Amino acid sequence: MATELNSDRPQRQRSEQQGGEPVRTTIRNLELARHVARDAQRVVAGDLSEQEFYERYHEAYLHEFGVDSRAISRQEVPNVASGQGAAKGAMAERPKPMINGPLSRRAFLMLAGGGAAAVALAATLGRLVPQVAYARTEGSSESPRAQGAVEGSQAVKRIQMGMVIDLERCTGCLVCVDACHRENNTEEGVHWMYVLAYKDENKEGVNFLVRPCNHCTNPPCVKVCPVMARHKREKDGLVLTDQDICIGTRYCEVACPYGVNYFQWGEPNPDTEMIRQHGRKDYRGRTVEFNPPRGVMGKCTFCPQRQDSEGKRGTTSCQQACPHDAIHFGDMNDPNSAPRQYLERRRQEKGGYLSTFRLLDDLGTEPNILYIGHQPSRSAKQVDGPITYEDWGWVDRRGDVLEGPRPWFMRVFGG
């Protein structure tokens, strides 16, 4: 697998002609080099701390060069990958992403990238205002489909949390919807987890589509956000909204093909006891959890409050609540994770053939919810399920209840 870089050759020839030792420090593993280069850019951009960067490639460096003298803490890298309980090492103690340090390098890279004047101005301003780490949309190479390439190399696999949802087991009881409401304190009609009951041609009875956020590997909502409030968390691939940065353009909502975003049009519910105690900040100190304040976008978060905790890591409220074990949550890139194991088991049960799909896969979003079952056709129509939202005492269609106070003249004229 050790591929020689082309640029390596002339240099080596030259040094041999000069009678010196051949240069040994070049990176010979192209795959590794690519990963290191990409993550180095992330370090410069502030998405990844140097510590995390060093840790990520420590093993690979040792394998490649036999030595890695860079400063890494000997603390074991937490493994969120295999889902429940497998992780060691406290996430909370990890260093926050380093952003202020490499500003000059960062400014230089951006200048090289173009837009020189504006960037120089912004970089200057960046020195003045406290910086926030902006995560960025990931490259597509981490998608489960492209996984072979990643697995084949020495590079460390990227963790991407996702779900395998077994629609054949779903009964449309809406317990997951209820659990999400309780956990995240979302407003009336805001269904971060939503279950669509539908009728379809050539399918008998009522079918279900469980719709949390897809936490896409290539999320359009992250791309379009002008303030980078919507971002993809490096640690586990969650797509989150920074509630302190969001300015409420709602561009993420129109760019998302799945309709998972719910804006906070009015005043939010008062915080629950749990939120008051826990706060809304994740392990990086960014405000991304629970229902957002007024004027800010909200959506399914895959419960970062759980992913950052010791006890509940690798679970979500909906997954834990599902009485039919239809939702399986974990790292989609890890063959040993709960969802991948479940998928494998179901595949074997079905004699090697299992119908699965990802929603609107053709749009290139690389969604991370894998459904077991059949995809609804274009002529499918949503119907009332066996248990309706009204049965639970909720509002299904939020638009009907979104009504603010009326101005005096409307009250006068009875409008």
Added chain:
Amino acid sequence: MAEQSREALILKTLGRPSPKFFLLLAVAGGAVAWFAYAWSFMLRYGMITTGLADWGSAGGVTWGMFIGGYIWWIGIAHGGIIISAAVRLFNLRTFMPVARLAELLTLCALSMAALFIVLHLGRPDRMVVSIVRAFPRAIFSSPLAWDVLVITLYFTLTATYIALTVRQDLQAIRGGMGNEAAVGGGRARGGYFSRSRLGSSTVRGYTGGQYAGRGQLPALPALVHRVLLTGYKPEESKKVERMVWWLALAVIILAPLFLHGGVIPWLFAILPSMPGWYGGLQGPTFLSIALTSALSGVIIIAYIFRRVYGWEDIIPDSVFKGLTFFLIIFAMLFLWLQIQGLVTGLYAAPVGVEAVTRAKVHSFSYWLAIGLVAVAVAYLGAQRLRPSLFSPHRTFVVAFLPLVATLLEKSLFVVEGIMEPRFSLYRAVPGAYKPSWIEVSAIVGTIGLVVMFFALVPKVIPVVEVTTDEDRREHNA
């Protein structure tokens, strides 16, 4: 002598205002005050007061008339400066009298567009800090960041352009071009610094109101003139000429390719989640709409000035005939692009595209918009073919039709795009939308602001270029 009277006519706008002027200000100010009330109401209670809602399970529309109004104003803005830049680059002398009016229209319409973006935000309080912090990285991915960049760029280009050309004019009306004494305190010619007291100065040829003959300007305009003329040197005019030429070139390249034919339609055209928006047709469509509405706007404003100040000789019929000619071309382009969209969207289109095209075809507002443009094209075309039908007044009236139509069409484009998303399994799709009183107030209020702008700015600077090309040539020689 003819030159003198032309100048005097142009400077009439700086004269003492009539009672009608104050009436106009009061009406426009009333609209603005109402808008301010509506906005404060929205800020107080949140966007829940707008009637917007989430698409998907909630059955609403996420972007509404704020975005429709934004595209409308920015379309008017983009066309204005293109007209002006074309005058300079391609020497379209006919339109010289309306060049500055078009530039001013660009400046204020652009500000209105920016205002609509602020109105649209859930958290306008954080806007500046969030955008500035994220900008260096967001600019590589977010079309809205591109948008912020091009609007800022465009505003800077236009403001610079106006400031540069106005300087020459102000100097000319103060003491004549090339007269160095005028700058150095030339009392002999009643120059700018002939009075030591701030806020009063005399103007050659200025005969407005009580300031007959060699009139004295009121304090505020005089102060503005003084600021605008900071550091003026007579020999700068040659350089200014070059700078303005390059600015015009930049505008002619940037505006059609990257502004209204680029970034603004790309806000929508790049999103496959909304089939009504997605696709390469949006660029040309947006540009045709921008130019149609901008030409209509310039016709309306030019006619009002001509009427109010008796500028039949300053803005002659030929200006209206010329503007009408281009208006017909771009309005026909607009109609033609609509036909392209309808035929490809209905014949054998993918499901999502067909759904949104069908919704469009069944919408009354859409046909109203198309009808208004068609009527305007038909009438203006007839006027062109049979010159006896032509009158500036009728042209002025007809010019309102495309303006209304473009506002309708663009708002509908935004709303229907969201009503018919690609993922239509939700029962609550298509969502429901009705413009709220706040959104309508914003449209009315911004029109009021533009009216106020065009009432007040002519009180300070001449809105038609005083310096003619002959003057410049003579001066440069």
